[in-house]
Amino acid sequence: MNYRSSFFILTCIGMGFAFLYIPILSMAVFSFNASKLVTVWDGAHSPTLKWYYSLLNNEEILDAAWISLKVALINASGSVILGTLAGFGLARFRQFRGRFTLNAMTTAPLVMPEVITGLSLLLLFVALEQLIGWPAGRGITTMTIAHMTFSMAYVTVIVNSRLASFDTALEEAAMDLGARPVKVFFVITLPIIFPAILSGWLLAFTLSWDDLVISSFTSGPGSSTLPMVVFSKVRLGVSPEINVLATLTLGVVGAVIVGVSLWMARRAKLDAV
Amino acid sequence: MTSSAGGVVKPQPWSDPSARPYVEVERISKSFGDFKAVNDVSLKVYQGEIFCLLGASGCGKTTLLRMLGGFETPTSGRILIDGEDMTGVPPYERPVNMMFQSYALFPHMTVAQNVAFGLKQDRLRKPEIQERVATMLDLVKMSDFAKRKPHQLSGGQRQRVALARSLVKRPKLLLLDEPLGALDRKLREHTQFELIGLQHKLGVTFIVVTHDQEEAMTLASRIGVMNHGEIAQAGTPSEIYEFPSSKFVADFVGSVNMFEGKLIEDEPDYVRIGSPELGATIYVSHGISAPPEAIVWVAVRPEKIFMSTAVPPEGTDNVVRGTVQDIAYLGDLSIYLVKLPTGKVVRVTQPNTSRHAEAIGWDQQVYLSWDATSPVVVTR
Amino acid sequence: MQRLRVAGISGRGLVVALPYLWLLLFFVVPFVIVLKISFSDVDLAIPPYKPLLEWVGKNSVAIKVNFNNYAFLFTDSLYLHAFANSLKVAFLSTLMCLFIGYPMAYGIARARPALRNVLLLLVILPFWTSLLLRVYAWIGLLKANGVINNVLMSLGIIHEPLTMLYTPFAMYVGIVYSYLPFLILPLYANLEKMDWQLLEAAEDLGCRPWQAFYKITLPLSRNGILAGSMLVFIPAVGEFVIPALLGGPNSLMIGRVLWDEFFSNRAWPVASAVAILLLILLVPFMMWYQSVQARETAGSR
Numbered sequence: 001m002n003y004r005s006s007f008f009i010l011t012c013i014g015m016g017f018a019f020l021y022i023p024i025l026s027m028a029v030f031s032f033n034a035s036k037l038v039t040v041w042d043g044a045h046s047p048t049l050k051w052y053y054s055l056l057n058n059e060e061i062l063d064a065a066w067i068s069l070k071v072a073l074i075n076a077s078g079s080v081i082l083g084t085l086a087g088f089g090l091a092r093f094r095q096f097r098g099r100f101t102l103n104a105m106t107t108a109p110l111v112m113p114e115v116i117t118g119l120s121l122l123l124l125f126v127a128l129e130q131l132i133g134w135p136a137g138r139g140i141t142t143m144t145i146a147h148m149t150f151s152m153a154y155v156t157v158i159v160n161s162r163l164a165s166f167d168t169a170l171e172e173a174a175m176d177l178g179a180r181p182v183k184v185f186f187v188i189t190l191p192i193i194f195p196a197i198l199s200g201w202l203l204a205f206t207l208s209w210d211d212l213v214i215s216s217f218t219s220g221p222g223s224s225t226l227p228m229v230v231f232s233k234v235r236l237g238v239s240p241e242i243n244v245l246a247t248l249t250l251g252v253v254g255a256v257i258v259g260v261s262l263w264m265a266r267r268a269k270l271d272a273v
Numbered sequence: 274m275t276s277s278a279g280g281v282v283k284p285q286p287w288s289d290p291s292a293r294p295y296v297e298v299e300r301i302s303k304s305f306g307d308f309k310a311v312n313d314v315s316l317k318v319y320q321g322e323i324f325c326l327l328g329a330s331g332c333g334k335t336t337l338l339r340m341l342g343g344f345e346t347p348t349s350g351r352i353l354i355d356g357e358d359m360t361g362v363p364p365y366e367r368p369v370n371m372m373f374q375s376y377a378l379f380p381h382m383t384v385a386q387n388v389a390f391g392l393k394q395d396r397l398r399k400p401e402i403q404e405r406v407a408t409m410l411d412l413v414k415m416s417d418f419a420k421r422k423p424h425q426l427s428g429g430q431r432q433r434v435a436l437a438r439s440l441v442k443r444p445k446l447l448l449l450d451e452p453l454g455a456l457d458r459k460l461r462e463h464t465q466f467e468l469i470g471l472q473h474k475l476g477v478t479f480i481v482v483t484h485d486q487e488e489a490m491t492l493a494s495r496i497g498v499m500n501h502g503e504i505a506q507a508g509t510p511s512e513i514y515e516f517p518s519s520k521f522v523a524d525f526v527g528s529v530n531m532f533e534g535k536l537i538e539d540e541p542d543y544v545r546i547g548s549p550e551l552g553a554t555i556y557v558s559h560g561i562s563a564p565p566e567a568i569v570w571v572a573v574r575p576e577k578i579f580m581s582t583a584v585p586p587e588g589t590d591n592v593v594r595g596t597v598q599d600i601a602y603l604g605d606l607s608i609y610l611v612k613l614p615t616g617k618v619v620r621v622t623q624p625n626t627s628r629h630a631e632a633i634g635w636d637q638q639v640y641l642s643w644d645a646t647s648p649v650v651v652t653r
Numbered sequence: 654m655q656r657l658r659v660a661g662i663s664g665r666g667l668v669v670a671l672p673y674l675w676l677l678l679f680f681v682v683p684f685v686i687v688l689k690i691s692f693s694d695v696d697l698a699i700p701p702y703k704p705l706l707e708w709v710g711k712n713s714v715a716i717k718v719n720f721n722n723y724a725f726l727f728t729d730s731l732y733l734h735a736f737a738n739s740l741k742v743a744f745l746s747t748l749m750c751l752f753i754g755y756p757m758a759y760g761i762a763r764a765r766p767a768l769r770n771v772l773l774l775l776v777i778l779p780f781w782t783s784l785l786l787r788v789y790a791w792i793g794l795l796k797a798n799g800v801i802n803n804v805l806m807s808l809g810i811i812h813e814p815l816t817m818l819y820t821p822f823a824m825y826v827g828i829v830y831s832y833l834p835f836l837i838l839p840l841y842a843n844l845e846k847m848d849w850q851l852l853e854a855a856e857d858l859g860c861r862p863w864q865a866f867y868k869i870t871l872p873l874s875r876n877g878i879l880a881g882s883m884l885v886f887i888p889a890v891g892e893f894v895i896p897a898l899l900g901g902p903n904s905l906m907i908g909r910v911l912w913d914e915f916f917s918n919r920a921w922p923v924a925s926a927v928a929i930l931l932l933i934l935l936v937p938f939m940m941w942y943q944s945v946q947a948r949e950t951a952g953s954r
Contacts, residue, residue, distance in 0.1 A: 005760050006862070012756030013772070019753065020779050020833065023790035026800050030793065039799045086672035093665050098673055105676040107946070111883060111939055113891020115908045116928050119915060120683030123925070127686050149679040152672065164950070172344055173377035175364040177442065178394030181664065191381045210783040213893055217915075227785050234789050234898060238796070246786040253781045261774055 024250060031243035038238040051240040055248075058241060060229055068209055068226040071140060075147040076205040082148065083155025083200055088185070090156065091163035109153035118217030121146045125218065138220035146218040147208040154207065155200035162196035163189075195264050202260065206253075285509075286319035287495060293356070295320040295478050296341070296446055301350035303336050310336040312502035313350075318495075323472055323479040325489040327526075328499035334482045335450060337499075341480060342371045342448050355445055365394070370444040374451045376435040378423040384434050385410070385419040391442045409441045412471065429460050436468075440475060449481040453488055465491045486526050490514070498522050514574075519653050523572040530578070530619050532571045536563060544650065546571055552615040556590035558645035563652045570651050575622040577647040580609065580639050592642040595619060597635055609633065611641060684932070691925035692718045702921050722926035732910065732927070736934065739907040742821075743889035746828040747836075747882050753829065754836040754881070759870075761837075762844035773841070780834040788827050788898050795823050795899070819901035827895040832888075836881035843877025843949070844870075876949045883942035887935055907931055 005013075030038050031052070034045035055061060086106055090099070109117065125135055125142050135142050170192070174184040190197070212227040219225065233239050286292040294317035303311040311333045318324045326334040339345045341352060343364035352360045359367055370391070378387050385406055392402045410416045413433040423431055432452070439447055452468065453461045469492060472479055483489050489496050490510045497507040498521075505525075506518045517523035520531065534548030534555065541560045546569060548555055555571050563569055579585075585592050595611040598618060602625075609621045619641060633639060693702045726732045761772045779787060794800045795817040802814040817823055847870065855865040893908035900906065907927065915924040 005763050009756055009760040009763070012753075013760040016753055016757040016833075017775060019830070020776070023787065023794055023830070024779065024782070026794060027786070027790045030800075037798065039793050039796070039803065082672045082675055085668050089665070089669035089672070093669070096665055096669060098669070102669060102673050102676070104943070105680055106672075107943055108939060109680065111887040111935075111942060113888050113893075113908060113931065113935070115891050115893050115911045116687075116932055117680075119911065119924060119928050120687045121679065123686045123690055123921070124679065124683040145679060149676065152675070156672070167375060167377065169373045169375050169377035170379060172342075172364070173371070173373055173438075174379070174390070176342060176344075176369075176371045177391035177438070178365045179390075180365055183394075188379060192379075206781050210785065212785055213912075227783065230783075230785055230789075231894075234785070234792070238789075238793050242786070242789055243793070246782075246789065249786060250782055254778060257774065257778060257781060261770070265770070 024246070027243050028247040028250065031240065031247040033240065033243075036240060038240050038243060051244045055241045055244045061226065061241070061245070064224050064226040064229040067140065067223055071144050071147060071215075071225065072205045072208040074144050075151055075208040076201045078144070078148045079151035079155050079204040080197060080201045082152040083204075084159050084197060086152065086156040087159025088163060088189075091160045092168075106153045106156040109150040110157065112150075114211075114213035115217075117150060118146070118214040121149070121214065122217040138218055139223040140219075142218045142220070143215055143223065143225070146214050147204075147211060150214065151204035151207050154203050155197075158196050158200045158203070159193065162193045166193065195267060198260070202256070286322075287317065292319060294318060295322075295355060296480070297351075297353040298337070298341070299351040299353065301337065301340060301347045301352065303333075303340060303345060304348045310502055311340070311347075314502070314504055316497060316504065316507065318478060318480060320478050321476055322494045323469070323481060323492050325481045325483055325493035325496045326499055327483060327486065327489040327496050329484060329525075332499040333502035334499045336502075338371075338448050338450055338480065338482045341446070342369055343367050368445040369448060370439040370442055370446075371448040372435050372439045372450065372452055374454060376423075376431045376455075378431055378434055378438070380423050383420050383422055384415060384426070387423070387434060388438045388441050391438065395442070405441055409437045412474075413437045428455050429464070432456065432464070436471070440471075440477065443475075444477065446478050446480065449479060451483055452481060454483070454485070461488070468492065490526075496526075498525060500525075515649070517572065517649060517651060520570055520572075520651050523570075523649065523651060528575050528620055528622075530573045530575065532573070532617075534569060534571060536565060536567055536569060539563070539565060543645075546650070550615055550617050551593060552613055552617075553591070553593050555648060556645050557648050557650055561650045561652070563650075567652065572649045572651060573643055573647055575608070575620045578619070578621045578641050578643050580611070580621050580623060580633065580641055582633065582637065582639055585640055585642050589642055590645055591648075592640060593619075594638065594640055597633060597637045597639055600633075600635065609639075611639060687925045687928050690922055691722055691929050692720070693922050694719055694721070695920055695922055701919050719922075722922050723930075725923065726926055726930060731905070732907075735905045735907045735910045736930070738905055739890045739892075740934075742824065742828065742904070742906065743886050743892075746825060746832065746889050747886045749825065749829045750833055750836045750885050751878065751882065754833050754840060755878070758837045758840040758844055758877075758881075761841055762847070763849070776834055776837050776841075780838075784831050785894060787831060788895055791823065791827055791830065791899060792818065795826070818899065821900065821904040824896055824900040824904050824906075827899040828889055828892060831895060832885040835884045839880040839884060840874065840877040843874050843880070847873055876945055879945045880942065880949065883938060883945065887938050887942065890935060891931055 030041075032047035032049070033039075033041055034048045034050065035042035083106075086102060089096070090103060090106070093099070121142075122138070125138060129135060129137070166189070170188055171184050174188045175181065179187065210227060211225070212231055215225045216228055216231075219228065230242060230245065234242060296316070296318040298314055298316040298318075301311055301314045302309065314333075314337060316324075326337060328334045336345060340347050343359070343362060343366075347360060350360070351358055354367070354369065359369075364371075379390065382390070388406045388409055389402050392405060397405075406419075407416065410419055413436055415430065415433050415437065418426065418430060418434075423434070426434065432455070436452075453464055456464060465488065479492075481489075481492060483492075493510055495507060495509055496513050498505045498513060500521055506513060506522045508516070513522060513526055517526070517529075523529045524531065532546075532548045532551045532555065534546040534550070536544060537547045537554065538545040539561075543559065544557050544561055546555045546557065548571065557571065561569070593613055595613045597609055598612045599610040601608040604625070606622050606624045609623065611619045611621055613619060621641065690702055696702050757776070761769055761776070764772060792799070796802075797814045797816070797818070799818070801817070802811075805811045806814065851869055851873075852862075852865045855869055856862065860868065891908040891911075892906060893912050896904060896906040896909045897912070900909075911924050911927045911931070914920045914927060
């Protein structure tokens with residue numbers, strides 16, 4: 001195949017990536033700016049790490065980050081279980097009652113505007129509380145349930161598509177050799193599709209960590225997540241600590257993604273089935 | 274007693290009415306919605322046989338195999354293995370193992386772990402598992418590769434591991450789905466004979482699915498030719514080749530010249546058939562069973578036709594004249610396409626017995642003839 | 654695959670039951686509740702709406718279905734305007750994403766495999782960082798003493814800062830910026846499966862490159878275009894964060910309206926009605942997306 005791309009395409013790619021990255025990089029650069037105005041470079045005192053120290057000592061932000069972390073971890077793990085079950089069912093079972101509904105329910109959250117999902121979940125929790133007394137008020141529990149509901153849809157799509165390109169002969173061979181279906185799943189299928197499940201976990205974690213709208217609807221007093229705190233700060237304008245947060249986030253995300261990609265590339269031979 | 278290429282030196286159990294079949298397929302049908310993949314098939318396979326299901330893609334042979342393995346449930350009919358009804362039994366409970374077309378080796382396990390997998394499911398003790406795995410790997414000559422992973426092996430090596438894995442449990446029946454399809458020609462030939470040797474040594478009954486006639490003819494003690502979900506004919510390779518029961522079978526296995534004609538004379542020990550296609554009468558020295566005036570087809574194999582530039586002696590049956598239209602030189606033999614005055618093209622093969630033979634060339638006038646015992650008359 | 658029966662209950666049923674029930678309870682039922690509340694009255698209570706069912710006497714129940722909320726939405730031009738504006742903004746943003754994203758997806762799909770992975774990684778990376786933070790980045794770029802104005806002024810191109818923040822312009826930039834990866838990825842997935850030899854065959858038969866693109870690549874990538882567009886359009890209609898941070902008073906989006914009704918006005922029934930109307934508006938597009946996806950997977954099998 002001819003890999004040469006026209007000059008036009010190359011320019012588009014270049015400009016496209018510039019468009020994607022200039023804002024992020026500018027945020028990173030200005031995180032080292034001493035001026036409180038953020039975007040007005042204070043040459044005399046910059047670059048500096050003072051905002052980094054400030055952020056890492058900011059109680060409000062640290063507490064929110066901790067809550068976000070808890071919710072994201074539980075969400076990721078729970079969504080992976082639910083999503084893998086749903087993805088496996090949709091990929092392997094040709095016909096079952098409710099298949100159409102399950103399929104619809106796992107693809108709708110992908111495109112549904114978050115305000116709708118958030119509002120509807122909050123109203124559910126309120127109604128449940130009135131009816132049976134649980135959940136008592138909104139907080140981490142309700143937020144986690146809400147996050148799991150939309151995260152599992154993403155995991156389902158990932159697992160489903162991975163299983164679709166998976167050679168069913170492997171599962172049949174295992175059964176032929178005497179393994180029952182449940183054992184086949186854990187000993188054969190799961191280890192082979194593990195990278196997909198890992199991506200699902202990371203995706204669910206990230207979606208939960210970054211979520212603002214649904215969290216705002218379903219959280220309660222004292223359970224503000226990091227995005228909620230950032231949002232309230234950012235509504236008032238720029239803040240150097242937010243630049244620091246952005247830079248740190250970018251660094252961590254970048255490192256994790258590159259690391260996972262390298263690991264997956266090495267495993268790629270197994271992914272060929 | 275027969276010693277056929279099937280490798281099993283045994284009397285032919287299929288011709289013994291009192292012999293008990295090892296695998297019995299009783300009127301099996303399988304439909305997918307409106308599509309009937311397998312239509313009322315009945316078969317008897319005897320212990321120690323290599324039985325080949327031969328057919329083009331879509332004929333239902335793989336579906337039948339999968340039903341034997343337990344991966345599809347028949348829509349109707351029964352499957353008996355060693356006298357037991359196994360029709361609804363899932364694959365992990367059958368004494369049957371399968372070798373998959375894609376080999377289906379577990380990519381995240383080593384060769385040894387792959388082979389040991391089935392034994393682990395049976396909860397055998399570790400030392401016994403190790404011993405049996407080692408013996409089996411030795412048998413397929415893969416002992417040096419025990420610690421490698423499938424992606425580090427070549428196609429032929431993977432095939433051996435797949436074979437080892439499916440035989441290590443000493444199944445009563447081994448099903449093989451296009452076992453040699455992925456191998457190149459030389460390797461295929463070599464492996465064919467190895468497979469037969471292995472089967473003979475272990476005494477396992479094989480049922481092989483293939484679309485390759487040569488493979489079926491080499492491996493099988495008996496072949497079942499399938500078409501549109503039905504068994505067109507089941508028999509030994511020579512029976513299938515020399516005594517096809519229908520146009521389809523005659524045409525499917527090997528090449529054949531088919532002449533359509535009508536019965537002129539019908540006697541118990543000979544028939545004469547008039548064939549406008551051929552432009553002559555055909556004399557066949559055995560009787561056939563057909564209504565008078567029936568349309569029949571006479572099948573003559575290319576290697577059974579004599580071709581010469583000299584006029585055959587007066588009174589020879591089955592002689593026609595034609596012109597050589599095309600020649601394909603294959604080294605060991607040559608294929609000639611001879612055009613008859615009626616327009617029909619006849620395929621003739623001749624071995625190149627001499628290195629300096631007077632070759633018959635293009636556009637040469639030749640005489641074709643064949644022995645009265647050579648044709649097979651089919652009525653459908 | 655065989656059916657597994659454990660104590661008479663099909664094993665298959667167990668596998669799908671858990672996610673099915675979860676989604677039924679936490680995804681579907683809430684919509685029913687939203688529907689119900691959209692028909693009720695505001696109440697100065699906690700929760701701030703009157704219950705739908707009321708006991709009248711000992712043995713009868715009255716259901717009050719109040720259409721006021723919907724009537725209110727239809728008569729007050731603010732809401733109609735917000736719906737219309739949301740559709741317009743989402744549509745234009747989708748087009749802009751296509752113009753920028755298609756060449757990028759195309760270029761990545763045609764790149765050498767090693768380079769391709771790196772480029773994909775670079776596209777995915779922003780997607781994994783918080784939307785909130787990326788939108789925040791634009792605040793810093795677009796405001797009066799922000800980076801863009803500073804650079805332009807120092808270069809002498811302008812003498813007064815441009816008003817970019819809190820305008821529709823800023824909102825478009827924000828939406829296109831945030832949703833671009835959502836368009837590139839499914840489009841890339843579709844283009845990657847294309848048989849490039851088709852283009853070579855076309856050129857061999859006398860087609861110029863641009864014609865080949867128009868006649869072959871574009872139609873074949875139709876499913877990818879539709880999938881990517883839906884992934885941008887549908888959520889963009891109900892987008893809240895970007896209008897809230899970058900948009901101004903004259904770029905009203907329905908997501909923001911819903912938020913304000915709910916949090917600022919505590920008018921839960923009205924917010925619910927807005928949500929229902931928005932849902933009705935988007936369901937046809939969601940179904941279209943589903944059918945495009947089904948066609949895509951069927952085509953690749």
